[in-house]
Amino acid sequence: MNGDDLLNIGAFAAATGLTIPALRHYDEIGLLKPARVDAGTGYRRYRRGQLDDARLICGLRAVGVPIDEVRAVVGQAAGQVRSTLDGHRERLVAQVRELSQRILAVDEFIEKGSPMPALQAARPVQIRIKVGDVQEAAAFYTAAFDVVFNEAISSLQFGTYRSDRFFLITLEERDGPASETCGTRFGLLVEDVDAVHHRAVSAGAVEVGPPTDFSWKPRTSCVRDRDGNFIDLSQG
Structure with a gap:
């Protein structure tokens, strides 16, 4: 994967509305894993294709949807999100x-x-x-x-x-x-x-x-x- 196609955690946070601590937490619990983690520095990088999932997570958490329910709908059809x-x-x-x-x-x-x-x-x-x-x-x-x-x-x-x-x-x-x-x-x-x-x-x-x-x-x-x-x- 070309590193030029990846966003660092700061840029990804700014583009999705999620905070950097939230992104780190979602990585730790397996809700939103970065595309690459540098083995030496631990820096996280994300694909642009992950923006939609991250924005969905941000929106659902903003209105108080529990983590387990958010996890169940990430990547699913719009009808499942509506349900x-x-x-x-x-x-x-x-x-x-x-x-x-x-x-x-x-x-x-x-x-x-x-x-x-x-x-x-x-x-x-x-x-x-x-x-x-x-x-x-x-x-x-x-x-x-x-x-x-x-x-x-x-x-x-x-x-x-x-x-x-x-x-x-x-x-x-x-x-x-x-x-x-x-x-x-x-x-x-x-x-x-x-x-x-x-x-x-x-x-x-x-x-x-x-x-x-x-x-x-x-x-x-x-x-x-x-x-x-x-x-x-x-x-x-």
Whole structure:
């Protein structure tokens, strides 16, 4: 290989947006190996053909894509890169939802002076519902109700642990097909029944009862998720 066709590490860093320490690190972990390393001086040199891979690495790392996922897409087709970015975006959205829940918990702590008010009696904090596919169901509920999905415990999380708002809806995969009679029925208190009802239907729910006013209870509607579970929405 002609040395004139190679870029030294400084020039390569300037052309790709990566720092020299980052390039040295990526060499050490095998993510981006230089084309040549001088045996005497240890100087690294790179081919011009490596510029695109280096710029891709720079871009993915700049938005926080983990190293292992970056490694998996370097040199792959554009569709694979897009798939990785879509997955990373979903992860960031989940983090935003969780941070929003924590902010609410902090506000409650500031207002009440205690992160865990003394309970006067036992209260329910979890229900379990059957679904055909946990990931698909989680995608529906996060889109429809803007809640956090805690994958480690396969649960939709409302509020944060040790706060008054804390509640879990745990998703369990069922053995057989769904039916309209085997689903769980539960209720959610929401700020705007009409808006949440519309969002749930747009996310794939079936309308069972439209938003309706009652003389003896708050404005209420009902939808059914794709797994046959009924969700009553009540105006908070």
